Amino acid sequence: MGIEFRGVTKTYPNGTVAVDDLDLSIEDGTITVLVGPSGCGKTTSLRMINRMVEPTSGAVLLDGRDVREADPAVLRRGIGYVIQHAGLFPHRTVLNNVATVPLLSGWGRRRARERAAELLEIVGLPGELGDRYPAQLSGGQQQRVGVARALAADAPVLLMDEPFSAVDPVVRQGLQDELLRLQERLGKTIVFVTHDIDEAVRLGDRVAVLRVGGSLAQYGTPADVLRHPVDDFVAGFVGRDRGYRGLSFLSAEGVRIEDVPTVRLGGEPGVAPGWRLAVNDAGQPRGWLPPESIVDGVLTEDDLVAGGSLYRQGTAIRGALDAALSSPAGLGVVVDDDGRVVGAVTAHQVLDAIESHPESVGSA
Amino acid sequence: MTFLDELGRFLGSENVREQLGRNLLEHCYLALLPLVLGVVLAIGAGWLGRGRRRMRGALFVVGNVLYTIPSLALFLVIPGIIGTKITSSVNVVLALTIYTTALLVRPVLDALDNVPAHVVASATALGYRPARRFLAVELPLAVPVLAAGVRVASVSNISLVSVGALIGTGGLGVLFTDGFQRTYFAPIVVGIVLTVLLALVVDVLLVALRRVLTPWDRTAPTRAEVTAA
Numbered sequence: 001m002g003i004e005f006r007g008v009t010k011t012y013p014n015g016t017v018a019v020d021d022l023d024l025s026i027e028d029g030t031i032t033v034l035v036g037p038s039g040c041g042k043t044t045s046l047r048m049i050n051r052m053v054e055p056t057s058g059a060v061l062l063d064g065r066d067v068r069e070a071d072p073a074v075l076r077r078g079i080g081y082v083i084q085h086a087g088l089f090p091h092r093t094v095l096n097n098v099a100t101v102p103l104l105s106g107w108g109r110r111r112a113r114e115r116a117a118e119l120l121e122i123v124g125l126p127g128e129l130g131d132r133y134p135a136q137l138s139g140g141q142q143q144r145v146g147v148a149r150a151l152a153a154d155a156p157v158l159l160m161d162e163p164f165s166a167v168d169p170v171v172r173q174g175l176q177d178e179l180l181r182l183q184e185r186l187g188k189t190i191v192f193v194t195h196d197i198d199e200a201v202r203l204g205d206r207v208a209v210l211r212v213g214g215s216l217a218q219y220g221t222p223a224d225v226l227r228h229p230v231d232d233f234v235a236g237f238v239g240r241d242r243g244y245r246g247l248s249f250l251s252a253e254g255v256r257i258e259d260v261p262t263v264r265l266g267g268e269p270g271v272a273p274g275w276r277l278a279v280n281d282a283g284q285p286r287g288w289l290p291p292e293s294i295v296d297g298v299l300t301e302d303d304l305v306a307g308g309s310l311y312r313q314g315t316a317i318r319g320a321l322d323a324a325l326s327s328p329a330g331l332g333v334v335v336d337d338d339g340r341v342v343g344a345v346t347a348h349q350v351l352d353a354i355e356s357h358p359e360s361v362g363s364a
Numbered sequence: 365m366t367f368l369d370e371l372g373r374f375l376g377s378e379n380v381r382e383q384l385g386r387n388l389l390e391h392c393y394l395a396l397l398p399l400v401l402g403v404v405l406a407i408g409a410g411w412l413g414r415g416r417r418r419m420r421g422a423l424f425v426v427g428n429v430l431y432t433i434p435s436l437a438l439f440l441v442i443p444g445i446i447g448t449k450i451t452s453s454v455n456v457v458l459a460l461t462i463y464t465t466a467l468l469v470r471p472v473l474d475a476l477d478n479v480p481a482h483v484v485a486s487a488t489a490l491g492y493r494p495a496r497r498f499l500a501v502e503l504p505l506a507v508p509v510l511a512a513g514v515r516v517a518s519v520s521n522i523s524l525v526s527v528g529a530l531i532g533t534g535g536l537g538v539l540f541t542d543g544f545q546r547t548y549f550a551p552i553v554v555g556i557v558l559t560v561l562l563a564l565v566v567d568v569l570l571v572a573l574r575r576v577l578t579p580w581d582r583t584a585p586t587r588a589e590v591t592a593a
Contacts, residue, residue, distance in 0.1 A: 059529060077491035087486030090582045091504045104491050133580040149490070254578075 001063040001093055001156045001189050002028045003049060008058035010044055012212070018044040019057070019214035031183060034202035035197055037237070042193045043213030046159050049191065050079045079103050080150030080158040080188075084166050087140040088134040091284075094120070095130035102155040110309050112152075119148040124178060139170040145177070151186070159191045164199070172187040176202055177281070197238050201226065201245060209234050223249035246352070247318035252311075254353035257334050260344035263289055269299050275329035279305050284339035285310065285333050310335050313342055315358075321350045367549060374550035385537075386560060391535035394456050394528065394564070395424035395521040401457075402464020403514060409465065410506075416538040420473060427466040435459060435527045456535075462522065464517045469515025473505035508581050511574035515567055522563045526555075538561075556592055 003026040010019040019041040021119060026032045034042040047053040048060050051072045067075060088097050091244030098116035103109070103325045121145040134142055143163060150158055150360045164172045180203065184189065194200055201222040209217045209225060211233050218230045226246040229235035236244070261276045262268040267284055269276065276289045276300060289302030291293075295303050308326030311334050313317045324347040331344035374380055413420040414519045438459040446458070479502050487501045529537025539555030542548070575582070 048490075050489060051484070073491045073493045075491075076489055079489075081486065081489035083482055083486055083489075085482055087482045087489075089483060089487070089501060091578070103488050135580070358553075 002026060003191065003211045004061040004064075005045065005048075005156070006059050006061065008045070008048060008055045008060060010041070010048065010053060011056045017214055019048075019055070022214065022216055023215060024219065025211070026133060026189065026191060026207060028189050029187045030205040031192055031203050032208065033192045033194060033200040034208050034210060035194055035200040035204075035215075036210035037195060037212055038107055040210035042195075042210050043161055044214070045210075046161055046191055046193050047142065049159060050081060069220075077101050077153060078155050078157070080153070081156040082143075082146045082150045082158070082160045082163040084162045086134070086146030086163075088142055088145055088149070090134055093131050094125075094131060095133065097145060098152050098300065100149060101155075105153055115152055116148070119152050120145075122151070122182070123148045130217070137169075139167045140175060143175055144178070147182075151182075156189060156301050158188045158190045160190060162194055163192075164197065165194065167332065179203065183184065198245070209237060220277070237265045244318070247321060248316045250317045250354065250357060252315070252317040252320045252350075252353065254357060255317065256349055256353075257313075257343040257345055258349075260331060260333070260341065263299055265301065266298050268297065269293075269295050274299045277307075277329075277331075277333060277341060277344070279341055281352075282338075283337075283360045285335065289325070290328075307333060310339075311345065317350060317354060320345050321347065321354075324350055338362050370548075373552045374554065375546075383398070384554065384558070387534065387536050387538055388562065391522070391525055391537075391562060392454075394453060394525045394533070394535050395460065395562075396459050398460030398464050399514070399518050399521050399527055402468055402517060405461065406468035406472045406502065407504065409469050410476050412531050413469070413473050414476045414502075423469050423473070427469040430462050431466040433540040434526050435463070436530060438462070438531075439531050444530065451532040453528075453533050455485070455531075456533045457481060460521050460524060464521060467517045467520060468510075468513050471510055471516075474507070475509035475513070479505040502590040504577070505576050507574060509568065511577075515570050518566050518570060519563050522559060524567065526559065 005022045005024040008019055008022045009017070013016050020140050022041075022045060024045075034045060036042050042061070044053055048055050049062065049067065051067055059068070061067070062075075062079075062358065082183075088094075089100070092100075095113055095116045098119050099112040100114055102112035107115070117127060117130060119128060125141060125144050125148070129137065129141065129145075134145065137145065143166075146163065150160075164175045176199065179190075192200075192203055205223050206219065207222050207225050208219045211217045217237075218225055218234045220228075223246065224243045225234065226238055226249070229238055229242070238245075238286045261272070261274065263276045265278055265280050270290060271294055272291060274291050278289055278301075280286055284302060285307055287307050289299070289303060290305055295304065305328050308328065309319070309323050309332075311323035311332050313334055313336055320332055320334070322332070324330065324345055325332075327333065327344075331346060332350070333344055334342045336342050396485035411422050413423045439455050440450070442448070442458055443452065446454075448454050465575045484497070484502060484503065487497045492501065525535045526537030527542060528535055529539075529541045536555050536559050539551040539558075543550070545553070
């Protein structure tokens with residue numbers, strides 16, 4: 001279900017312009033991220049889709065129809081909604097929270113609860129959490145329940161207002177991965193609001209950058225916004241690291257992968273002048289053996305220096321550069337999908353590949 | 365004759381004990397019916413006043429003014445307005461309903477304000493219509509704060525009913541008027557003890573009711589638990 005903003009303006013009685021003549025076309029089945037500093041009208045725009053806020057002028061179309069033609073309560077039951085802190089009902093169990101919209105829509109109690117249990121599984125929560133109250137859950141778990149509740153009625157549209165900003169960074173990344181995995185399976189039209197450009201770039205098929213005063217600064221793919229910011233505001237907002245972040249969208253095809261000397265754990269490595277990569281029986285990297293190391297008998301993990309990040313073959317070049325820069329040996333370890341060592345890359349080789357790349361960030 | 369002998373003789377009479385039972389029941393009815401009516405009316409006022417600053421202010425003013433009218437005066441004025449007999453229990457029920465409502469308007473609005481805004485917003489976003497949202501989300505979440513107000517109102521009612529005895533509407537207050545007229549202490553002491561006991565029992569029941577209505581409120585970790593973790 002596509003969403004369209006047509007010349008939408010929202011002015012408050014005190015004269016504040018929250019959204020200024022916004023035109024935006026959101027494609028069916030994609031994740032579109034509205035991103036910008038506070039006061040840019042991103043949440044206001046989001047809330048106009050489900051009529052929590054009414055536009056002063058212009059119209060919001062959902063599947064071609066003006067949302068103001070619909071009964072607000074019925075409209076909202078057809079649009080999933082997730083907010084920061086999840087907004088769960090503290091007085092209802094997890095299962096009853098998730099069953100809220102099916103029950104409002106008149107499903108039977110039993111069917112609604114069955115559906116809720118199914119949803120808990122989909123968002124990766126153990127079924128026994130169903131009988132707990134929200135206060136008994138961690139922040140990350142509450143957020144998952146929030147997502148499950150928004151999905152329960154199988155609404156084609158999902159609105160998410162900074163849903164992951166209140167959890168710690170590690171949990172946040174897990175939730176982001178989960179959302180992408182879910183989206184692959186469900187293909188919803190998701191509108192996601194955040195102030196975090198990294199999150200926007202990570203999740204969005206399209207990113208809409210809004211500026212203070214509620215006007216659209218730029219709308220495009222994440223790669224586009226990072227590589228070709230239209231003006232100083234967008235360039236400033238996407239930040240100093242945008243060149244480095246842009247590498248997330250560049251393939252590593254041109255990087256030459258070299259052989260790397262390896263030694264096997266449990267074997268007798270002898271002595272060698274250079275760094276050697278220790279692998280286990282499955283061929284997976286376990287760490288580095290420094291030059292001129294003398295190992296007494298067989299090689300164990302105690303003899304090794306911890307390795308850097310691993311670069312999985314076929315992913316973006318950013319990972320290859322990071323692997324090379326974080327390796328104690330100066331060699332980024334390249335692995336295949338099963339985690340087995342394929343070879344290694346140096347930072348020089350990665351940079352050469354970036355410079356000779358036709359779509360290089362350097363040319364932006 | 366010692367006071368204990370006097371008390372023993374007073375309570376020894378079958379007639380007196382029967383009369384005490386009747387007075388106690390009357391007292392319950394006169395105190396608790398207005399409590400229930402007052403809670404319902406105050407919740408209605410809360411529905412009107414929540415989120416509207418002017419309406420809220422007006423409700424507080426009206427509530428305060430009503431609560432300031434002396435109870436005896438109110439008992440005497442009401443029959444003149446609604447045409448009941450002066451000794452009718454309706455007068456007391458109506459007067460105490462007014463007090464309870466006046467007393468509870470503020471706790472109800474405070475309790476509703478205490479419901480987190482993001483929970484109310486998410487209820488709206490999920491498709492609750494206002495009335496259902498109020499009954500299914502806002503009101504249940506207001507219970508913990510509201511319960512404290514109801515406990516105060518119950519004690520206030522149980523003590524105010526006694527005043528009704530001055531105009532002959534029954535309840536445990538009859539024991540005070542009776543004892544005062546005859547300079548007889550036994551009924552006065554028994555009246556005080558029964559009134560206090562009644563207030564205690566009702567309070568315990570209200571605490572139990574609050575626990576039954578808010579199973580979720582016991583699940584949040586207490587501060588001690590958080591510190592220990």
